[in-house]
Amino acid sequence: EVQLVESGGGLVQPGGSLRLSCAASGFSFSSYWMSWVRQAPGKGLEWVANIKQDGSEKYYVDSVKGRFTISRDNAKNSLYLQMNSLRAEDTAVYYCASNMDVWGKGTTVTVSS
Amino acid sequence: SYELTQPPSVSVSPGQTARITCSGDALPKKYAYWYQQKSGQAPVLVIYEDSKRPSGIPERFSGSTSGTMATLTISGAQVEDEADYYCYSTDSSGNHRVFGGGTKLTVL
Numbered sequence: 577e578v579q580l581v582e583s584g585g586g587l588v589q590p591g592g593s594l595r596l597s598c599a600a601s602g603f604s605f606s607s608y609w610m611s612w613v614r615q616a617p618g619k620g621l622e623w624v625a626n627i628k629q630d631g632s633e634k635y636y637v638d639s640v641k642g643r644f645t646i647s648r649d650n651a652k653n654s655l656y657l658q659m660n661s662l663r664a665e666d667t668a669v670y671y672c673a674s675n676m677d678v679w680g681k682g683t684t685v686t687v688s689s
Numbered sequence: 690s691y692e693l694t695q696p697p698s699v700s701v702s703p704g705q706t707a708r709i710t711c712s713g714d715a716l717p718k719k720y721a722y723w724y725q726q727k728s729g730q731a732p733v734l735v736i737y738e739d740s741k742r743p744s745g746i747p748e749r750f751s752g753s754t755s756g757t758m759a760t761l762t763i764s765g766a767q768v769e770d771e772a773d774y775y776c777y778s779t780d781s782s783g784n785h786r787v788f789g790g791g792t793k794l795t796v797l
Contacts, residue, residue: 611786613732621724621732621775623786635784638690671731676722676777676786677743679731 578602580672585683592662592687598655598672598680606630606650608675612657614668615682624670625657639665662687691715691780693789700795707763709792711776714757721759722777723752725770726791732775736761766796 584596596612611626625636625646634646645658655672662685669682693713701707711721721739724732734743736752739759749764759778763770776789 613788620773620791621726621777621788623777623788626786635786637785677734677737679733681731 578674578678580674580678580680582670582672582680582683585670585685587686587688588662589689590663590687593658593660594662594685596657596659596670596672596683596685598657600653600655600674603674603678605653605674610646610648610655611673611676612646612655613671613673613679614666614685615671616665616668619668622668627655659685664688691785691787693776693778693787695774695776695789695792697790698793698795700797701766703768703796704765707766707770707794707796709761709763709774709776709794711759711761711778711789712757713759713776713778713787713789715781716754716757716759716778718781719779719783721752721754723750723759723761724775724777724788725772726775727772735774763794766794768796770794771796 579601581599612624627634627646643661647656667687671682673679723736725735726732735746735750739754740752751762773791775791
């Protein structure tokens with residue numbers, strides 16, 4: 577079964593850091609672009625970042641550039657999102673997606689004091 | 690920054706055809722994708738590359754494009770199709786992805 581499972585979410589204070597992980601199974605992880613997408617409470621979907629199959633290309637939405645870093649470990653079938661200097665507006669459910677056609681169930685990040 | 694524009698809401702009666710539009714300057718050259726998201730659930734891809742339907746998606750879902758507008762059509766909408774629908778594409782460089790603001794479809 578094709579599956580993506582996110583983890584690492586939680587409550588963090590403004591200015592803090594968090595690292596999200598996404599474990600992939602049931603498909604050839606190393607063959608696909610991977611993405612992070614987030615959804616703030618009651619809001620729409622927002623693409624956050626994506627990474628090429630070999631990690632050689634990475635792109636970010638302007639609002640997270642310089643604060644978030646996307647990475648992957650193909651040997652571990654895992655995708656990561658390192659989030660630094662977190663702000664209240666980063667509060668959201670974070671989804672990982674493979675080739676934008678398979679999605680995980682999401683992990684919740686809350687930035688609050 | 691690049692934007693995709695969708696109507697906030699569309700309402701139809703069961704059995705009618707629902708059309709949800711998405712406009713963006715790069716759509717003549719970049720593919721549109723459509724996602725369905727029901728309350729509390731992760732999004733599901735219903736149309737990819739403008740008009741292709743993934744396996745398992747009912748035939749009543751179709752997609753089309755014309756100029757700077759992409760359209761998701763649900764022919765004979767059913768109550769279970771009530772959801773938020775998002776279009777998705779890239780800017781002209783192909784490097785930055787964007788979602789439309791979403792359209793709430795009501796079928797009643």
